[in-house]
Amino acid sequence: MAYDLKLRVWRGDAEGGDLTDYTVEVSEGEVVLDALHRLQATQTGDLAIRWNCKAGKCGSCSAEVNGRPRLMCMTRLSDFDPAETITVTPMRTFPVIRDLVTDVSFNYEKARELPYAELGPRDPDGKRRMMQVDVERGQEFRKCIECYLCQDVCHVVRDHEDNKQHFAGPRFFIRYAELDMHPLDTHDRRRLAQDAAGLGMCNITKCCTEVCPEGIRITDNGIIPMKERVVDRKYDPLVWLGNKIGLRNRDDDGRTEV
Amino acid sequence: MTGNEMSPEARGGMERHSYDVVVIGAGGAGLRAAIAAHEAGARTAVVCKSLLGKAHTVMAEGGAAAALGNRWPEDTWQVHFRDTMRGGKMLNNWRMAQLHAQEAPERVLELEDWGALFDRTEDGLISQRDFGGHRYARLAHVGDRTGLELIRTLQQRTVQLGIDVFMECTVTEVLKQEGQVAGAFGYWRETGRFITFEAPSVILATGGIGKSYKVTSNSWEYTGDGHALALRAGASLINMEFVQFHPTGMVWPPSVKGLLVTESVRGDGGILRNSQGARFMFDYIPDFFRAETADTEEEADAWYEDKKNNRRPPELLPRDEVARAINSEIKAGRGSPHGGIYLDIASRRDADYIRKRLPSMYHQFKELADVDITAEPMEIGPTCHYVMGGVEVDPDSQQSAVTGLYAAGEVSGGMHGSNRLGGNSLSDLLVFGKRAGEAAAAHATSLDQRGQRPVVDEADVKAAQADALAPFEVSAGPGGGGENPYTIQHDLQQSMNDLVGIIRTATELEASLAELERLKQRADRMVVEGHRQYNPGWHLALDLRNMLLVSECIAKAALARQESRGGHTRDDFPGPDPEWGAKNLVLSLDEAGTGVDIAEKPLPTMPDDLQQLFEDK
Amino acid sequence: MATTDHGVTSPGRAHIEARTLRQDRWWQSPLATFVVFSGFVVFATIRAFMGRDYYATPYLSPFYSPCLGDCVEGASDFGQPFAWWPLSAALIILVFPLGFRMTCYYYRKAYYRAFWLSPPACGVAEPHTSYSGETRFPLILQNVHRWFWYAAVVVGLVLTFDVVLAFRPMPAEYALGDGETSGIHMGLGTLLMLVNVVLIWLYTLSCHSCRHVVGGRLRHFSKHPVRYRLWTWVSRLNTSHGRWAWYSLFSVAVVDFYIFLLATGRIQDVRFF
Ligand SMILES: Cc1cc2nc3c(=O)[nH]c(=O)nc-3n(C[C@H](O)[C@H](O)[C@H](O)COP(=O)(O)OP(=O)(O)OC[C@H]3O[C@@H](n4cnc5c(N)ncnc54)[C@H](O)[C@@H]3O)c2cc1C
Ligand code: SF4
Ligand code: SF4
Numbered sequence A: 001m002a003y004d005l006k007l008r009v010w011r012g013d014a015e016g017g018d019l020t021d022y023t024v025e026v027s028e029g030e031v032v033l034d035a036l037h038r039l040q041a042t043q044t045g046d047l048a049i050r051w052n053c054k055a056g057k058c059g060s061c062s063a064e065v066n067g068r069p070r071l072m073c074m075t076r077l078s079d080f081d082p083a084e085t086i087t088v089t090p091m092r093t094f095p096v097i098r099d100l101v102t103d104v105s106f107n108y109e110k111a112r113e114l115p116y117a118e119l120g121p122r123d124p125d126g127k128r129r130m131m132q133v134d135v136e137r138g139q140e141f142r143k144c145i146e147c148y149l150c151q152d153v154c155h156v157v158r159d160h161e162d163n164k165q166h167f168a169g170p171r172f173f174i175r176y177a178e179l180d181m182h183p184l185d186t187h188d189r190r191r192l193a194q195d196a197a198g199l200g201m202c203n204i205t206k207c208c209t210e211v212c213p214e215g216i217r218i219t220d221n222g223i224i225p226m227k228e229r230v231v232d233r234k235y236d237p238l239v240w241l242g243n244k245i246g247l248r249n250r251d252d253d254g255r256t257e258v
Numbered sequence B: 001m002t003g004n005e006m007s008p009e010a011r012g013g014m015e016r017h018s019y020d021v022v023v024i025g026a027g028g029a030g031l032r033a034a035i036a037a038h039e040a041g042a043r044t045a046v047v048c049k050s051l052l053g054k055a056h057t058v059m060a061e062g063g064a065a066a067a068l069g070n071r072w073p074e075d076t077w078q079v080h081f082r083d084t085m086r087g088g089k090m091l092n093n094w095r096m097a098q099l100h101a102q103e104a105p106e107r108v109l110e111l112e113d114w115g116a117l118f119d120r121t122e123d124g125l126i127s128q129r130d131f132g133g134h135r136y137a138r139l140a141h142v143g144d145r146t147g148l149e150l151i152r153t154l155q156q157r158t159v160q161l162g163i164d165v166f167m168e169c170t171v172t173e174v175l176k177q178e179g180q181v182a183g184a185f186g187y188w189r190e191t192g193r194f195i196t197f198e199a200p201s202v203i204l205a206t207g208g209i210g211k212s213y214k215v216t217s218n219s220w221e222y223t224g225d226g227h228a229l230a231l232r233a234g235a236s237l238i239n240m241e242f243v244q245f246h247p248t249g250m251v252w253p254p255s256v257k258g259l260l261v262t263e264s265v266r267g268d269g270g271i272l273r274n275s276q277g278a279r280f281m282f283d284y285i286p287d288f289f290r291a292e293t294a295d296t297e298e299e300a301d302a303w304y305e306d307k308k309n310n311r312r313p314p315e316l317l318p319r320d321e322v323a324r325a326i327n328s329e330i331k332a333g334r335g336s337p338h339g340g341i342y343l344d345i346a347s348r349r350d351a352d353y354i355r356k357r358l359p360s361m362y363h364q365f366k367e368l369a370d371v372d373i374t375a376e377p378m379e380i381g382p383t384c385h386y387v388m389g390g391v392e393v394d395p396d397s398q399q400s401a402v403t404g405l406y407a408a409g410e411v412s413g414g415m416h417g418s419n420r421l422g423g424n425s426l427s428d429l430l431v432f433g434k435r436a437g438e439a440a441a442a443h444a445t446s447l448d449q450r451g452q453r454p455v456v457d458e459a460d461v462k463a464a465q466a467d468a469l470a471p472f473e474v475s476a477g478p479g480g481g482g483e484n485p486y487t488i489q490h491d492l493q494q495s496m497n498d499l500v501g502i503i504r505t506a507t508e509l510e511a512s513l514a515e516l517e518r519l520k521q522r523a524d525r526m527v528v529e530g531h532r533q534y535n536p537g538w539h540l541a542l543d544l545r546n547m548l549l550v551s552e553c554i555a556k557a558a559l560a561r562q563e564s565r566g567g568h569t570r571d572d573f574p575g576p577d578p579e580w581g582a583k584n585l586v587l588s589l590d591e592a593g594t595g596v597d598i599a600e601k602p603l604p605t606m607p608d609d610l611q612q613l614f615e616d617k
Numbered sequence C: 001m002a003t004t005d006h007g008v009t010s011p012g013r014a015h016i017e018a019r020t021l022r023q024d025r026w027w028q029s030p031l032a033t034f035v036v037f038s039g040f041v042v043f044a045t046i047r048a049f050m051g052r053d054y055y056a057t058p059y060l061s062p063f064y065s066p067c068l069g070d071c072v073e074g075a076s077d078f079g080q081p082f083a084w085w086p087l088s089a090a091l092i093i094l095v096f097p098l099g100f101r102m103t104c105y106y107y108r109k110a111y112y113r114a115f116w117l118s119p120p121a122c123g124v125a126e127p128h129t130s131y132s133g134e135t136r137f138p139l140i141l142q143n144v145h146r147w148f149w150y151a152a153v154v155v156g157l158v159l160t161f162d163v164v165l166a167f168r169p170m171p172a173e174y175a176l177g178d179g180e181t182s183g184i185h186m187g188l189g190t191l192l193m194l195v196n197v198v199l200i201w202l203y204t205l206s207c208h209s210c211r212h213v214v215g216g217r218l219r220h221f222s223k224h225p226v227r228y229r230l231w232t233w234v235s236r237l238n239t240s241h242g243r244w245a246w247y248s249l250f251s252v253a254v255v256d257f258y259i260f261l262l263a264t265g266r267i268q269d270v271r272f273f
């Protein structure tokens, strides 16, 4: 079941580059990354690609296949017509380094600006107790493999270079959400999320959720609940009233705003 | 433009940095070491070949073994220690196994302090799951993505502490002055620019060697860099003949051959069958484990619910046993169409349970093989997974024979003996990462107090530079033979797989050594295309030298050890030999610096109180 | 609509001219949204401004419920506090459902994509040169969605009451057979209103704000088992919130149109009993 695949790969660097056509033999059950590896081993030894696990676990091989942000190792050739030309380009939101490799330092810089977990003391026996239902929401977000495809597709930065400064992006909104839902964490980061991370820039158009290879429901379970939490703090009349008359939920007690 | 036209000075010259501790590798071991060194007050840097958070640790699935006693209060460090030693067929360094068993629980709890969210028991404690070779359910886990949780937690901690990270930067040489570590030399993958670190303490945490095999669960990073760096720096390796073949890797389609299928599938109820539908593991229970293994299907199945009154299913024997059994079944012609055997959980657990407990396996088979594991069995076969061998270190400080050079994680040797138990690696990373980091920081401080920091010799840097550029030189030189690094790598992987695989014989091992010599010569004539900027061809050419050196270590040690034990099985010496069971094989660089020498060394003796643990039962 | 140097063609990024390399028909879904929405808006505007043909005993159009202005006889079940209002009675209350839907997280996605092209589809460059999301006036007002949700619950109750009324016995002149004037009644209109109110409730209860209010805001589900249960239910509904948004939009229009046809005498109600 081997056949010749027509590939169009973006080759070049920050100074410029072009889509280049190749033909490479592929066989049944292969993924786009296999085709590129064969290309690398037989025709273009210096084709730059980033990858590690080849199993959708590490989030290294992010690129755009036919204009859609995908993991190359999880994009099966059988999803395409054998006669079709498959176009592979680097992620178009980040500066390119070479060929399919982009400079994703934007994300690492944002990670550095992020608050961290700050738990209270352990129980007297030296262990911590958290119930499964209480950690489950956070666990969904911790499935993130940091492929940054969501950051790549998000139009806030994809289409507006200048927004990069004030916008942490969906990957980090779910980190805020994770911490805010942590049953033992002691910080309140809602103000930070709105101000420093630029939660308000997101217009919930959900592209991040569409591309997430881990199937994390970034918008529904992360961003929107975070926006709602910000509303709790700032815009909800009943919450405000409740606070005034001392009728309020104590679930958030013991947290300090950072 | 080729690399040799671009002088290192072309872009502002060589980069230089000065630290107290430089950690090579950003997997679990490297990051834990860096955190420890930083907390001990050392100025610390982490260097890694990939981006931060992509190291192999991210792929670990099953869990981290630690005797927390959350599921089974009977579980203590002594039981864990005993399991580890028995799993390694008593060849482990007892002191390392002891420290590991004692300190693992606290290391795991620490992760929780830093934000990790493990799966919970009904009481809200960290849940623990069953794995091969562990007497009690002991693996702290998060679904089947425990490694991700571990590395992400450590990564976030590293970032929070403000430790400097050099990503996509490969170290090619450890620099020394008068027998002591003085620093490290490497290049930025992105630009090809060179970089020198000045540091009195260097910690190797570079992981394993699996990329030397064709069928492997390991990624391109596993080229044995740390093993080779240590050899070249003058340190020695032990136990290199012990390579772990994981019993369950994917076999179909070809593009994912070798990809790991986590042991948790068996821990959660999956069983192995051959093409005739027989649950064959009952035929392969070795005497060593007979007393604690079930011999009927009823008992085996009952064990999942009632561990007190039943013995473990044979599917959960240590990995070497299961891998060998599968290998024999396939050889006997009872394999599946694609040359594997069947791993079946679909007929034993309901679909919801499977999806909940094994989400990423479900995903992996669905996406890559079109197999729904809740409805049909998986086809699996052994795959190269882990190297037990590594740098010989002091068990308490993880320092190698070279002052200032430390090793932790998969790159270090001794802890796992001849076979590693599943889940013992992740905890190993944490325990010994921390110890290495602390010792390295202390070493830097003590040197400073004495005002004796070694300095990097410029001549060494020049030499390292020339070495790194050699693959470009060859292509330009006369008679540049035109060998493609990818082809050499492919041939190496094929020959290691065929000749130094699960089952070994003297003739095949000798043939492999001859082939390795030929490959070394071919490697001298490699041609590298293009320039130094993000050039995978060049990177491979440099890594290939390490792969060849390490492969030679494995083949030489495998030929020397005339017995079968753990991860090393000799067809011509099928049983274990007590005499061999009392010694390690130690490898070091030979005079010429192109090959390795081998020597025997007796195992350290276990103190009586620990010895006692094996006699009670 | 060439994008200049601020988006995918910014300096430093891989040099590719095309706004998108997608080859599928990505424009289909925003286009469909655009057409259907525009259709609804036109229809709703006309009906809301008409100020008549919204009541056909015993059915009241959801666009006019509760009818608080100078309404036709039988339509006002909650009095006529705004009897002085000179315009259509729909305009008094329509701000609530309108505001609710305009600030709905699902509709926001739909209209940002289809009308504002921000972005038209994933991986397709948007035409605007600058973007500030929902951080400034007027879009910062989207944050008041929860207020509208509180209102929507009230509206939902009123509409439910309307359905109950739609079962009420018919006056003599509408009698089916001989002298049937008592006992409850059900016609196609009742059925439509019933379906509509069910969809409205599904839509209202699957709202993200609802999900947050019933339990989402908690950090310790384990300490609030009842709210956790509620939250799981709402979460399940919430996964199809977009579907309920569309269905309830259609059902409102259908009910109103049916009542319009009845009120103008173009058709007769189908009576079941
Ligand atoms: C698929 C899979 C599943 C596994 N599941 C489990 C499990 O369930 N439980 C368990 O206990 N163990 C498991 N293991 C084993 C365990 O994951 C590894 O042994 C462990 O992660 C190794 O960690 P490490 O820190 O030693 O190295 P790694 O995490 O591999 O990190 C190596 C680091 O060194 C860097 N590096 C290498 N060479 C250089 C160089 N020359 N210069 C600079 N940097 C360099 C790399 O970039 C990388 O950052 C699994 C392994 C695999 C492959
Ligand atoms: S939903 Fe928000 S964060 Fe996600 S892609 Fe859209 S704008 Fe970006
Ligand atoms: S949230 Fe999903 S898309 Fe975004 S980085 Fe994580 S895994 Fe990738």
Ligand code: FES
Binding pocket: A050, A051, A052, A053, A054, A055, A056, A057, A058, A059, A060, A061, A062, A071, A072, A073, A074
């Ligand atoms: S290579 Fe790891 S996700 Fe594709």
Ligand code: FES
Binding pocket: C100, C103, C104, C105, C106, C107, C145, C149, C203, C204, C206, C207, C208, C209, C210, C241
């Ligand atoms: S109604 Fe759609 S989110 Fe509230």
